[in-house]
Every structure is written in structure tokens, then in C-alpha cells.
Amino acid sequence: MTPEVTVERTVLMPASPRVVWDALTDSEKVSEWFGAAVELDPRLGGAVSVRSRDGSLRRGTIEVFEPQRLLVLRWMPFERDAAGAIRRRQPATVRLTLSRKAAGTLLSVTESAATGPARDSLLRRQGLLGSRPELEKRR
Amino acid sequence: VTDRIDAVFSALSDPTRREVMRVVSEQGGASASELAEQIPISRQAIAKHLSVLAEAGLVKADRDGRQMLYRPTPRPLNEAMSWIAGVGAEWDERLQALEAFLRRGRRRRG
Numbered sequence: 001m002t003p004e005v006t007v008e009r010t011v012l013m014p015a016s017p018r019v020v021w022d023a024l025t026d027s028e029k030v031s032e033w034f035g036a037a038v039e040l041d042p043r044l045g046g047a048v049s050v051r052s053r054d055g056s057l058r059r060g061t062i063e064v065f066e067p068q069r070l071l072v073l074r075w076m077p078f079e080r081d082a083a084g085a086i087r088r089r090q091p092a093t094v095r096l097t098l099s100r101k102a103a104g105t106l107l108s109v110t111e112s113a114a115t116g117p118a119r120d121s122l123l124r125r126q127g128l129l130g131s132r133p134e135l136e137k138r139r
Numbered sequence: 140v141t142d143r144i145d146a147v148f149s150a151l152s153d154p155t156r157r158e159v160m161r162v163v164s165e166q167g168g169a170s171a172s173e174l175a176e177q178i179p180i181s182r183q184a185i186a187k188h189l190s191v192l193a194e195a196g197l198v199k200a201d202r203d204g205r206q207m208l209y210r211p212t213p214r215p216l217n218e219a220m221s222w223i224a225g226v227g228a229e230w231d232e233r234l235q236a237l238e239a240f241l242r243r244g245r246r247r248r249g
Binding site: 005006007009011013014015019020023029032033034035054081087088089090092107109111113 | 158161162165177178179219222223226227229230231232233234236237238239240241242244245
């Protein structure tokens with residue numbers, strides 16, 4: 001079993017699943033609340049890129065796309081800083097589940113990542129550790 | 140243990156401190172000057188953040204010639220805890236912002 005850490009949050013959102021889904025999948029709308037400039041291609045396999053205020057760029061892919069119900073995206077295990085240098089990040093998966101309620105939409109977010117040695121072996125299997133000197137430089 | 144967990148969560152409730160912790164973890168160690176080159180705040184501010192992280196037991200300072208080198212503490216629990224606290228705080232901020240965004244939209248729609 002891969003040791004995993006998970007963060008989970010559930011919030012009742014004051015809007016219908018259609019409006020919430022739109023706020024989660026329309027680049028312009030996501031950028032208004034995510035705390036970064038987000039561009040995403042809203043479809044299965046679509047690319048996601050997140051440009052933070054400090055200029056760093058993180059990329060991911062949409063793995064599940066079920067409108068108004070479920071959105072899953074996988075973050076790449078690295079990001080580029082403002083100068084273009086590669087920095088390692090935890091490989092993580094974000095799962096957003098929507099369910100309709102009388103008062104709005106129950107939105108549940110789960111972000112999970114492999115930890116420690118499990119993470120390193122995962123990165124090695126993906127060829128992201130050991131084969132890229134810029135990732136290993138300071139280790 | 141609870142006190143220590145509180146200290147970790149409180150240390151990582153600040154977005155800049157999370158960024159400092161992230162860079163220290165991912166590089167395996169860094170000095171305040173090196174961090175100041177990568178994070179757009181002053182070296183003095185970085186030093187203050189590092190001392191909060193050190194008090195929470197998340198980083199450890201070692202003398203390296205004329206400067207201090209900050210390394211993540213090696214306990215695996217710290218890696219998991221700092222990830223949980225950091226990512227949790229990010230989602231708390233985002234979900235709050237999303238809720239406010241949806242409320243604004245509802246007012247616009249009438």
C-alpha cells in the first residue's frame with residue numbers, strides 16, 4: 001500500500017450544481033477565486049495550468065470530467081518558478097464532488113499525495129527523479 | 140503532541156511561510172539569502188518566517204561557514220503534517236473565496 005496523506009473539505013455552496021460546475025471549469029471564473037491565474041481546457045484529458053502570483057507555473061491534467069458531478073485532476077510533480085527553473089512538488093490528485101441540496105450544492109474537495117519514500121519511488125518510476133539533474137541538484 | 144500539531148498548523152497558516160517551507164523541503168536545505176532570491180520578500184522577513192518554522196520544529200538551523208543553513212527536520216511525520224496543514228489552509232482560502240464569488244454572482248443574477 002502506498003502511504004498517502006489526504007486533505008478533505010466539504011462546504012455547502014450557495015448555488016446550483018450547474019453554477020458551481022461553471023465556477024470550477026471556466027478558466028476566467030476559476031481565476032477569480034483560486035488565488036492564481038488558471039487556464040483549463042474543460043474536457044477529459046484537458047490541460048490545466050496555474051500561474052501563481054509569484055510567477056511560478058504548475059500544470060495538471062483533467063482525469064475525470066462528469067459535468068455537475070465529479071471533477072478529478074492530477075498535478076504534475078514539479079513546477080517552474082518565475083525564472084523557468086524546475087522545482088519539485090508533491091504529485092497530488094484533487095477530487096471535487098458536487099451533490100445537489102435544497103440550499104445549494106454540497107462541494108467536497110479531496111487532495112491526496114503520496115508521502116516520503118513512497119513519493120520518491122513514484123517519481124523514480126515516472127522517470128522524474130534521478131534522470132533530471134536539475135531536480136536532483138541539491139540533494 | 141497536540142501543542143506541537145497546533146504549532147505546525149499555526150506556522151503553516153501563512154502563505155509566505157508555506158512557500159518558505161516548500162522551498163526548504165524541496166531543496167533539502169537553504170540559507171535565508173538563497174530563499175530571498177527565490178521568494179520576493181526581504182531577507183529579514185525570510186529570517187523571521189524561518190524562526191517561526193524552527194520554533195514549530197519544522198526546520199532546523201545549522202551553521203555552514205558564515206551563514207545559517209535551514210534544513211527540513213527529517214521526521215516523516217513532519218513532511219506529512221506540513222503537507223496536510225499547507226494544502227488544507229490553501230483549500231480553506233480557496234473555498235471561502237469560491238463561496239464569496241458565488242454569492243456575488245447570485246446578487247448579480249438577482
